Amino acid sequence: MATSPPYPTYPPGPEGLVLRHPHWWQRTWVRYGALITLLALSGLVILALVRRQTGTEGFLVGLGLAVLPVPWLISAFRWLDRVAPGPWRNLVFAFAWGACAAALIAIVANSFATKWIATATADPASADTLGATVIAPIVEESAKAAAVLLVFLFRRRDFTGLVDGVVIAGITATGFAFTENILYLGTAFGTDQLTGGRGIASVTAATFFVRIVMSPFAHPLFTVFTGIGFGIAALSAERQHVRRVLLPLCGLLLAMSMHATWNGSSTFGEFGFFAIYGAFMVPAFGLLTWLTIWTRQRELRTVREELPAYVPAGWLGPAEPFALGSMRARRMARDYARHHLGRPAAREVARYEAHATSLALLRRRGREGKAGADFVVRERELLDELWKRKDVSGPALEYAARTAAPVRMPAAPWPPYGYPAHGTAGYGTPGYGTAAYGTAAYGTPGYGYPTVPYPACPSYPAYNPYQP
Structure with missing residues (x-):
């Protein structure tokens, strides 16, 4: 059996250079421990807040109904990510951040801002409307965008394009919507318990129809705009600093605008909800679905090329x-x-x-x-x-x-010869290997690789595990 070729040697550093160990707070286990502790504490606090507001019975009912769309949404985003799937740890972090940290930030900040506005204006009704259409979109989308930003900064190798941004943003928003649905459905169930609402005329049934049946994709749809901004920024060159900052901000502003329009649909009259749903939500959902599928096909084409x-x-x-x-x-x-x-x-x-x-x-x-x-x-x-x-x-x-294959594939055996050195005509396609890595010519058409020879590729092993 052939073994893996050795890793390339790294050039020695300057003489006298001392390798310094990272500080304790820079160690990986410390960062992971701090992140897990933060999410766990956020989850416990949000659990206590939601249970206090809905009651134990309302919490259990809300939990059972809110979990229904979660597997479908996660499966849809994983299907989009099948070409170059990211690691599960990123998705677990995104969902936990949305369900725990982002939801906690949103509940605390929205409540504080609404109470402050009501006190300042002495008009609780206007404060509730302003909080739903202005404060909530800003706070909630910023809290969800924080997860996308963290993955973009600290898991850069896993964040390589538009699909990665869409998936991380969508999973984060799915977690956020899960917690929010527990709160809304549990509160609606408590209202029915007090008023005696039953059947399809109950508040719980109406809330379930609007949030779970008609618009389970609402929060993912909003936050996906932020993910698209980060995804396009990931495709930009590292020297394009302004572009890499402005694109995520533009995506975040668009997410906030969509969220505000959706929350404000109740103020547009009796049929405002259906008008916004048909005029904005459905077309935006269709457009983003087409965009992500097109991007997925483009990745497959890149693989073939x-x-x-x-x-x-x-x-x-x-x-x-x-x-x-x-x-x-x-x-x-x-x-x-x-x-x-x-x-x-x-x-x-x-x-x-x-x-x-x-x-x-x-x-x-x-x-x-x-x-x-x-x-x-x-x-x-x-x-x-x-x-x-x-x-x-x-x-x-x-x-x-x-x-x-639609046509017969070549029957040649696995090539036994080695990997040609950088700068030779045999490496890659014509025109490669003309400029040293790190020079001004690097990155232009016909860009090159380091001048150090690339290690030879071992011959393909003769053993075939599929044959007896």
């Missing part, structure tokens, strides 16, 4: 770029691995597909001059991740490509 550069070098088999650029072929490869080697093999194929997609997107950003300073290191990490799983994933992807 960028990965063939690694085929002549032997890192990928000749049929793999086609299979990795087709969702149908990807699914067939996972099923093939699961049938022959079990679920662990299918998970390895799924990881292979995810790493290959990340490699293609990284290469596209580099060709467009938008790659970061760690481009070469990141490329090498991804290539090594692929090589570790090649003995399981290679045959499965080749089978999927030959089964799903």
Whole structure:
């Protein structure tokens, strides 16, 4: 069996340079512990606040009804993220932030602002209207945007484009809507208990119809605009500082505007809700759905266009770029691995597909001059991740490509020759390897790589786990 090629050596630092250990508050376990503690405390406080307002019975009813749309929304966002799925820890953090921290911030800030306005104006009715149409959208969208910002800053490798922004924002808003629905539905149930409301005429039924049946996507729809702003900023070059700041702000302002329009629909007359729903919500939902699906197809096209550069070098088999650029072929490869080697093999194929997609997107950003300073290191990490799983994933992807291809795929064996050094004609496509990494020419058409030779790729192992 072939082993993974060694990692490239790093240039030595200046003589006399002392490696300093990070301070205790900079350690990973400290940051994770502080974040988990913050979210846990927020969850306990929000649980106590909601239960106090709805009562135990109302809380349980609200919880049972509010959880219904959550699996569907999360599944929809995960489906959008299937091309280059992000790690589960980011999604868990986003949902927990929305359900606990953002919801707590919104309840405390909205209540304080509404009471202050009512005291200052001596008009509680106007204060409630102003709080719902102005204060709530600003506070809630800012609180939800904080989760997207944290992932964008501290999980930058996992935040590479528009789809990542949409998914993180949508999952955060799903968590927020979950907690808010518990509050609204539990309060409505308590009202019915006091007034004797029953059946379809009850406040609980009306609240359930509006919030769970008609508009479960409302909060995700608003916050997705913020995610789009961060996603486009992630596609920008690092030197475009103004663009990377203004785009998320514009997305946040658009989310606030949509949220304010939706909350203000009740003030537009008897049919204001249905007018806003039909004129704004449904078209916006359809437009964003089309945009995210188009972006997903664009990522698949990037995979088909960028990965063939690694085929002549032997890192990928000749049929793999086609299979990795087709969702149908990807699914067939996972099923093939699961049938022959079990679920662990299918998970390895799924990881292979995810790493290959990340490699293609990284290469596209580099060709467009938008790659970061760690481009070469990141490329090498991804290539090594692929090589570790090649003995399981290679045959499965080749089978999927030959089964799903509209034309006969090449029957050539896995290339046994090595990976050519940077700057040679054999690396990548013509025109690559002309400029040293970090020079002014880097990032322009025909950009180059470091002048240090790239390690040779080992030959593909002869062992095929799918054959007896």
